Amino acid sequence: MTQKIIQISAGKGPIECTFAVAKVLKIFLKELSNNTIKYTILHKENGVENGTVQSVSIQVTGKDLAGFLANWLGTIQWIGNSTFRKNYKRKNWFIGCFEVAVVASLELKEHEIEFQAIRSSGAGGQHVNKVSSAIRAKHVKSGMQVLVMDSRSQHQNKKIAIERLQEKVVNYNVEKTKLQLKSIWDNHQQLERGNPIKVFTGSDFKQMKKEKSFKQKRNRLKKDLIKQLEL
Numbered sequence: 001m002t003q004k005i006i007q008i009s010a011g012k013g014p015i016e017c018t019f020a021v022a023k024v025l026k027i028f029l030k031e032l033s034n035n036t037i038k039y040t041i042l043h044k045e046n047g048v049e050n051g052t053v054q055s056v057s058i059q060v061t062g063k064d065l066a067g068f069l070a071n072w073l074g075t076i077q078w079i080g081n082s083t084f085r086k087n088y089k090r091k092n093w094f095i096g097c098f099e100v101a102v103v104a105s106l107e108l109k110e111h112e113i114e115f116q117a118i119r120s121s122g123a124g125g126q127h128v129n130k131v132s133s134a135i136r137a138k139h140v141k142s143g144m145q146v147l148v149m150d151s152r153s154q155h156q157n158k159k160i161a162i163e164r165l166q167e168k169v170v171n172y173n174v175e176k177t178k179l180q181l182k183s184i185w186d187n188h189q190q191l192e193r194g195n196p197i198k199v200f201t202g203s204d205f206k207q208m209k210k211e212k213s214f215k216q217k218r219n220r221l222k223k224d225l226i227k228q229l230e231l
Contacts, residue, residue: 002065005042005100006072009055016085016093018047018054020078023205024095025056028072037062043178049084057100072097074197078205094193106142106176108169110162114138117154118147137161144168 008025010017032039038061045054062068076095082088117132134149135157146168148161199208 001061001063003059003061004065004069005057005059006069007055007057007098007100008053008076008095009098010047010053010095013093013095015047015049015052016078016082016090017095018049018052019083020076020093020095020200021056022047022051022053023078024076024097024200025053027200027205027207028097029058031068032058032060032062035062035068037065037068069099072197073099075193075195077196077199079199079201079208080203080205083203094196097197105173106169108139108162108166112140113162113165114140115158115161133157135161137165139165139169142169142172144172 008021008028010021029039040059042057042059044056046052047054060069074097076097078093078095079091080093081091114137116136116138118134118136119132133152133154134147135154136145136147137158138145144165146161146164148157148164150160151157200206201208
């Protein structure tokens, strides 16, 4: 099983592009399900209008992701009238579908943890004060540390300390990923406005067949060749 992070973004495009992102997202998620590819939405930046999405990042897991994503990664074009600006002449809107580099996760390995036994403080009587049952655990690689004095058993406190360090590492990885994904959409200023990988038309977002775009490209090349021969 392969795992990737995909982002669909309007970049710096106008509100119509955020509308297109929301529509394309629904289609993308439906195709993921149809291809038995599991997904988790990691972060979604809503647009300024209801029903619009500025950027969305999705973690996908499944087999042959490369084959599936080959038909999605790149510029996506929507040909349609603006639903926000009446009588607006522009009908071509572009958004991007990108693969995001997966953030290297921090791993917790027990041999990287330093343990220190210290005396517990607080209620518990003379026994607590005399026995060094509390445990301070420090993850050397990240500097994260916890102090556990839940139990009078040093062994039990050590076990709890490892669990709490693990929770800290998990939260660290999640927050690091969210921060990265939240800021990535702003980097899509160089969104290509041509050569779309997919083209959708109308308010119902029907997909244009690739054969048509290939045919148009061949006809354009043929005309260019004729012009060159006539020179």
